[in-house]
Amino acid sequence: MSTRKTKPVKLSNAKQVLAQCESLFTRYRAGELSDNHARGAGYLLQIASAVIRTCALEQRVQELESKLAQIESKSPSVRV
Numbered sequence: 001m002s003t004r005k006t007k008p009v010k011l012s013n014a015k016q017v018l019a020q021c022e023s024l025f026t027r028y029r030a031g032e033l034s035d036n037h038a039r040g041a042g043y044l045l046q047i048a049s050a051v052i053r054t055c056a057l058e059q060r061v062q063e064l065e066s067k068l069a070q071i072e073s074k075s076p077s078v079r080v
Contacts, residue, residue, distance in 0.1 A: 011048045021045055 011017050024045065028038040 011045075011052070014049065014052055017045055017049045017052065 009016075009020060011020065021042070024033070024038060024041050027033050033041070
């Protein structure tokens with residue numbers, strides 16, 4: 001296990017994940033990271049990307065459900 005301290009990074013959107021992937025790749029190609037370190041970091045970035053994507057989809061579904069509920073409350077005869 002590495003004892004190297006790293007600065008925490010906030011990943012809250014796909015752009016931030018992409019920036020970290022680019023940085024990881026650059027550092028790996030420059031020989032600054034071992035294969036195992038790069039592989040592990042890449043895996044964690046992949047998980048972060050999936051979580052961000054899922055959260056964004058959940059938010060979109062909630063917004064659509066809210067809009068649908070508003071439409072249905074205004075026009076009770078229309079049911080989808």
